[in-house]
Amino acid sequence: MSDLATGFRYLLKGQGWVARHGKQYGWGLVPGLITLVLYVAALVSLALWGTDVTTWATPFADDWSSPWLGLFRGFLTALLFALALLLAAITFTAVTLLIGQPFYENLSEKVDRDVSPDGTAPESGLPLHRELWISARDSLRILVRALCWAVLLFALGFVPVAGQTVVPVIGFVVTGFFLTEELTGVALQRRRVELRERLALLRSRKLLVWGFGTPLGLAFLVPFVAVFLMPGAVAGATMMARDLLGEESGEPSADPEDQETPASAS
Numbered sequence: 001m002s003d004l005a006t007g008f009r010y011l012l013k014g015q016g017w018v019a020r021h022g023k024q025y026g027w028g029l030v031p032g033l034i035t036l037v038l039y040v041a042a043l044v045s046l047a048l049w050g051t052d053v054t055t056w057a058t059p060f061a062d063d064w065s066s067p068w069l070g071l072f073r074g075f076l077t078a079l080l081f082a083l084a085l086l087l088a089a090i091t092f093t094a095v096t097l098l099i100g101q102p103f104y105e106n107l108s109e110k111v112d113r114d115v116s117p118d119g120t121a122p123e124s125g126l127p128l129h130r131e132l133w134i135s136a137r138d139s140l141r142i143l144v145r146a147l148c149w150a151v152l153l154f155a156l157g158f159v160p161v162a163g164q165t166v167v168p169v170i171g172f173v174v175t176g177f178f179l180t181e182e183l184t185g186v187a188l189q190r191r192r193v194e195l196r197e198r199l200a201l202l203r204s205r206k207l208l209v210w211g212f213g214t215p216l217g218l219a220f221l222v223p224f225v226a227v228f229l230m231p232g233a234v235a236g237a238t239m240m241a242r243d244l245l246g247e248e249s250g251e252p253s254a255d256p257e258d259q260e261t262p263a264s265a266s
Helices: 001-018 022-057 066-098 100-117 129-154 167-188 195-204 206-219 225-244
Strands: none
Touching: 001 022, 001 100, 001 195, 001 206, 001 225, 022 066, 022 100, 022 225, 066 100, 066 129, 066 167, 066 195, 100 129, 100 167, 100 225, 129 195, 167 195, 167 206, 167 225, 195 206, 195 225, 206 225
C-alpha cells in the first residue's frame, strides 16, 4: 500500500511546486481557462438549441399527440445534455493538454530541471507540430479506451446493488488511471516513450497510479477545480514519471526568481 500513499504525495508535491513557482502556475492556468470557456460556450449553446436538435433528429415523431411528443423530445434533450456533460468531463484533460502543449511542456521541463541532480531535463528533439500530432493521436487512442470503459460501466450500472456500489468505485479508479496516463504523457512523450510503453509502465505500478489519479479525478468533479489543479497535476505527474522510469530525483527548490541572488544583494 506504500505506492498508494506515494502516488498521493506526488499529487501534493506537484501542487506545492506550482505554489512556490507563481509565474509557472499563472501560465499553466491559461490552457485550462481557454478550454473552460470553449466548453461552457458549447454547453450553453446546447442548452439553448438542444430542443431544435432533437426536433430535427426525430421527424418521425412530428405527428405524435400531446403529451407524448413533449415528453419524448424533452427526455432526448435531457439525455443529449447529460451525454455532453459526460463527454466534457472525459475529454477536458486531453483537450486542455493539447491546447496547452507548449505551456505544459515548458512547465514539465522546469520541474525536471528542478528535481534532477544535474539540473538537466530530457528533450524530445521533435518540432512543435510533430509533438502536437503525437499528443493528439495518443489522446484519441486513450479517449477511445476510456469511452469503451464508460459504455461497459454504464451497462453494469443497471446490475442491482453492485451497480450502485461497486461500479461507481471502479469508475473512479478507471478514470484515475486514464487521467494519470494523460498527465504523465507530457513528461514521457518528451522522453520518446511510446503510448504502449507508457501504459505498460503505469500498469506495473497500479497502486502508485491510483493514489495519484483517483483523488485528482474526484477533485475534478467539482466545477472549475480542474482549471486550478491542472498546473500542479502536470508538475506532480512529471515527478511521478521520473519515479516510473527509475530516474534519480532530489527535493524541489523554491522559485529562483523569488530568491535574492548574491549579486543583487550586494
